[in-house]
Amino acid sequence: MLLTRKGAATKQRIIEGAAEEIRDQGVFSLRLEDVMARTATSKSQLFHYFPGGKDELLLAVARYEAARVIDDQQPELGSLTSWDAWWQWRDKVVARYRAQGENCPLHTAVSQLGAATDAARAVARELLQRWQDQLAAGIRHMQHIGEFPAELDADREAAALLAGVQGGVMILLTTGGIEHLEAALDRGIAHLRGPRCGARAAYSRST
C-alpha cells in the first residue's frame, strides 16, 4: 500500500485517536464507530489503512503506546548514572502512572488481541526487554562507579525491579492505589544499595 502525505497523516490520526479512545474508556468496549467518530473518518478509511481490521489497528496502537511508555521515562531512564537520576526516574514513573490512572492502554490492548496474539506478545516482550536493558545498564554504571555492590547480577536485579514496577502498576489499575508502586520502587532501589550497615543512610528515603 502506497501512502501519500495525506494518507500517512490520516493513518496516524486514526492510531492516535484510537489510543485516546482506549485511554478514555478501555479496550473492551472499544468500537470501530468510536474511533470513526473521534477521528472524523469513515469505515472504508479504517479498512483502507488497516486491511487486517480491528486486530491490525489494535496492534498499531500497541506499538504506538509501547514507544510512549519508554519515551515518557526519558531522559532519566536512559542515563541512570547517579543516585539523583535514580530517584528522579522513580518520581517520574510514579507521576506518569498516577496521571494515567485507571487504564493501561498497552496492557489492555495486548490482552484483547485474539488472533494477532503472537504479534502483540512480541510488542510487549520487546518493550519489557528494552525497559529492563536500560535498567540493567544503569545498575552496571552504578556498580562501575562504586555506588552499587559489584557482586549484584545486574540483569537479575533489573528483572526484579521491573517486575515490581509492573506489579505496582497492575495493582494501581485494579485498586486505584499508588502505594504499591511506590513501595516497589523504593524497596527495589533501596535493595540495590546493598548491605551497607548503616553507612550511606542518607540515601534512604522516608516513606
Place this chain on the structure above:
Amino acid sequence: MLLTRKGAATKQRIIEGAAEEIRDQGVFSLRLEDVMARTATSKSQLFHYFPGGKDELLLAVARYEAARVIDDQQPELGSLTSWDAWWQWRDKVVARYRAQGENCPLHTAVSQLGAATDAARAVARELLQRWQDQLAAGIRHMQHIGEFPAELDADREAAALLAGVQGGVMILLTTGGIEHLEAALDRGIAHLRGPRCGARAAYSRST
C-alpha cells in the same frame, strides 16, 4: 432464589466449568455456549442461576478463582514463621504459576467485566488485601523472632513484595518466561533479610 440440593450442585458445576473454560482459552473468547457444552447445561439454566447474565457468572468465577489463589498457597502463606516456610512458599508460588502458564483466570476475568466493574474490583481488592496481610503477618513474626530487622515497615515491605509477585506473574503471562517472577521473589525475600554484612550468607540463594 431458592436452591434445592440439585440446583446448588448445578450452579457450582457451571462456575467450575466456566473457570476451566477460561483457564483453557481465555476470557475474551469465552462464549456462553462453551460453558453450556462443557457443563452439559442449557441456556435457560445459565440464566436461571445467574439472572444477571454473563457478567454475574464472570463475577462468580472471579470469586471462585480468588479463593483458589489464596488456597493454593496454603499452608505456607498462612504460617511464614521460619526461613524454611518462606522458601517453601516461594517455591510453591513459582510452581503454581509455572503450571498455570499462560492464563491468569482471575486477572482476565476482572479485566473483562464491563458493567460489573465495581464488584469485580472489590473482589480483586479483597484478594490483594488478604494476600498482603498474610505476608505482613509473616514479616512481623520473623521480626519478632529476630530473623528480620525490626526497623522494617512490615506493611510496606509486604506491599513491595506483593507488587513484585504480581508483576512477575504478569510478565509470565505476556512473555512466557518465569525468570522475572523468580527474581522478584528471591530478591524480595533477600531484601527482608536486611543489611547483614555477610553474616547469614547461608540464607541467600543461588540463582
Place this chain on the structure above:
DNA sequence: CGGACTCTGGACTTGAGGGTCCAATCCGGG
C-alpha cells in the same frame, strides 16, 4: 398423592458491530 415450587430443554428474538462494496472525489505526475 397432589399441588407448587424448582429445574431443564431448546427454539426464538434481538441487536450490536465488524467487515464488504462500489461509486464519487481528490491529487500528483507526465
Place this chain on the structure above:
DNA sequence: CCCGGATTGGACCCTCAAGTCCAGAGTCCG
C-alpha cells in the same frame, strides 16, 4: 489537461452470541 492510483463516504450485509420465553419434567413437602 488528463490518467491512474490514492482517498473518501456511506449504505449494506451477515455473523455471532447474549438474552427471552414457555412448555414439560423433576422434586420436595404436607
